[in-house]
Amino acid sequence: WSAYTVCRLRRDRGWEVEVWEGVASGDEASDAVWAEGVQGGMMGEDDKVGAIVIVGVTARGQKRFLAIEDGVRESTQSWREALLNLKSRGMNAPKLAIGDGAMGFWAAMDEVYPETRHQRCWQHKTMNVLNCLPKLSQPKAKAALHDIWQAETKVDADKAFDLFIKTYEPKYPKATLCLQKDREELMAFFDFPAQHWQSIRTSNPIESAFATIRHRTKRAKGCLSRDGLLHMMFKLGPLAEQNWRKLSGFDYLAKVITGVPFNDGNAHTETAQIAARPPSLKTKL
Secondary structure, X not given: OOHHHHHHHHOOOHHHHHHHHHHOOOOOOOOEEEEEEEEOOOOOOOOOOEEEEEEEEOOOOOEEEEEEXXXXXXXXXXXXXXXXXXXXXXXXOOOEEEEOOOOOHHHHHHHHOOOOEEEEOHHHHHHHHHOOOOHHHHHHHHHHHHHHHOOOXXXXXXXXXXXXXXXXXXXXXXXXXXXXXXHHHHOHHHHOOHHHHHHHOOOHHHHHHHHHHHHHHHHOOOOOOHHHHHHHHHHHHHHHXXXXXXXXXXXXXXXXXXXOOEEOOEEHHHHHHHHHOOHHHHHHO
């Protein structure tokens, strides 16, 4: 889109957005929600003014936009308003929320959906930790961080986590503090189906949709106002949504929704059934 196109589209935003917000109700969101904020860098306005976005997954594994609203990513109030709006439209408490740590989203979640677990994005956390290290140390540190979130079990992840802290804390305490402060929130994914891990360890499912939006924002910044940014996201967002794949292992969502506990990605009920089988059957399996 050119700047002229964005300016023209600004004129007819109104009723379409109102209709879209009414249709995209959150009553089907079940397992997880991803959250992210976009800053517009708009001419003549505060460059922190932008939009906040929430994506959810339905019981059938379909990812969909739940909210695209005017707001500031660091503002708890902006996220509170968006979440209260979703709650009023029927969205039950999601089991897990995924996003970057530097957002007002988390405080708002604790108020509106206090029972929802938090999962910090490993991609953002890795970049934040590496930024606290000299460039020569970053490749080795990055591999050590991968050993944590790519571990098969939480026990192995904890060992790799402790090793990273012991290795880098003496020389680079800021890097280890950055990692250590969100330890619990970084490990939440182990309590969900292993089939979902690829999607819930990071905010990639929502980042991919933003790539085009951020590209268009830079090209049209000479004309882009607050309404223009929201309208662009409203137009491009649903188009990106059509190309999203279903959540891997979406058939496990029913167990998550009904509260079946998971340990290291395996349902407790399945573990108990395997343990109860005769030795001969266990050997065959």
